[in-house]
Amino acid sequence: MLEELERRNYSxxxxxxxxxxxxxxxxxxxxxxxxxxxEHVRSYQAYLLKQRRLSPRSVxxxxxxxxxxxVHTLGRHGFYQFLPYPKVQRKLPNILSRExxxxxxxxxxxxxxxxxxxxxxxxxxxxxxxxxxxVSDIDSQRMILHVVDGKGHKDRDLPLTPALLETLRAYWxxxxxxxxxxxxxxxxxxxxxxxxxxxxxxxxxxAKKAGIRKRxxxxxxxxxxxxHLLEAGTDLRTIQLLLGHQDLETTARYLHLxxxxxxxxxxxxxxxxxxxxxxxxxxxxxxxx
Numbered sequence: 001m002l003e004e005l006e007r008r009n010y011s012x013x014x015x016x017x018x019x020x021x022x023x024x025x026x027x028x029x030x031x032x033x034x035x036x037x038x039e040h041v042r043s044y045q046a047y048l049l050k051q052r053r054l055s056p057r058s059v060x061x062x063x064x065x066x067x068x069x070x071v072h073t074l075g076r077h078g079f080y081q082f083l084p085y086p087k088v089q090r091k092l093p094n095i096l097s098r099e100x101x102x103x104x105x106x107x108x109x110x111x112x113x114x115x116x117x118x119x120x121x122x123x124x125x126x127x128x129x130x131x132x133x134x135v136s137d138i139d140s141q142r143m144i145l146h147v148v149d150g151k152g153h154k155d156r157d158l159p160l161t162p163a164l165l166e167t168l169r170a171y172w173x174x175x176x177x178x179x180x181x182x183x184x185x186x187x188x189x190x191x192x193x194x195x196x197x198x199x200x201x202x203x204x205x206x207a208k209k210a211g212i213r214k215r216x217x218x219x220x221x222x223x224x225x226x227x228h229l230l231e232a233g234t235d236l237r238t239i240q241l242l243l244g245h246q247d248l249e250t251t252a253r254y255l256h257l258x259x260x261x262x263x264x265x266x267x268x269x270x271x272x273x274x275x276x277x278x279x280x281x282x283x284x285x286x287x288x289x
Contacts, residue, residue, distance in 0.1 A: 001073045008072075009153060013128070021065035034074060038082055041066055049086060056086040096224040100212055104203075104221075107210035113202045115171040116182060120199070120218055122164040124225040124243055126151060127199040127218035133181045135172070140165055150244050158242060226251075 001022065005015045026033040028047070029040055044066075048059045063085055070079040096104070101121055108114035119130060129150050137146040143160045150156060168181075177183050183191040184198070199218050207216035214220070222243070229239055240251040 001069055004072050005068070011153070017061065018065040018068060021062045022069050025062075025066060033069060038079060041070070041079070041083060045083075045086075060085045094214055094220075095227050096212070096214065096216070096220065098228060100210070100214075101221070101224060103210040104206050104212060104216065107206045108202075109205065109209070111171055111174055112182070113206060115167050116199065116202050117206060117221070118164055118167050119181075120203075120221045121225050122161055123147075123158045124222045124229075125158070126222065126244075127196045130199060130218070131180075131182065131193045131196055134179055135177055135181055138165075138168060138181070147244070152244075152246065154244060156241065156244050 001019065002015065005018060010018075022033055025044055026036070028044060029036055045059065045063065048054045048062055049056070054062075063083055067080060067083050070076045070083070105114060105117050105121070108117055116130070119125065119133070120127075123130075123145055125133070125147060129147050132149070133145075134148075137148060138160070139146065140160070143162075143165070145158045145160045147156045147158060175183075177191065179191040180193040182194045182198075184194040196218075203216045203218055203221065207214070226239055226243055229242070230236070236248060236251050240248050243251060245251045
């Protein structure tokens, strides 16, 4: 299975998760996974949902790992149609307003945290991308920030604003990072990047200090940035490229989050010629003839 995952160039993180989920599947039945069949897979999926009460999104990840093992590793192609993903409720994120973003950044406890939050909101980068951001990825001459090996192993360029560049320069003069823009520690003379948990904690801590009751995460800041871009007049295709989305359909959900776009819709109700609401009878029930 490891060989198949590596041959298809899956990320290290995905490989770790897939192997971990397969191990749990095998341990649940006390057998090697290649000795298990379709009935085991079905009962295990029900066990994850009903007994362990995992979220549908989490079970979806388990199913993806089992699909890969049985279909690609063992070649049991008939398993594919019998391993459905659970129905996941798609909720729209509750984004931050521009004022809340400003309060969040102002509430940062240090220049390190302030710079981290500004890069998050100024670029819309994923937390896994920002932890791997290197000093060499900042191109101040072209005012470009390079995202190297983003999701799906794709590179992309992001615009670097003067305000963000000013903060990055002040931050670099203070900390002088050599390799990673946000280093955690030295190991045998080499810098190591921060963990994605550090990014989570920075968002949560600043939100608490700013008095923001919403559950602020790196992804919420990314959603907010994309929505604010749309409200400022940026077209969906450009936002898709900036976010690194593969499908425009994924980007299109920001139309539902943009208040400006919602209010610009011409509602046909306004075109109806109706009598005044004052002429309507104040009663719950229609009078009998």
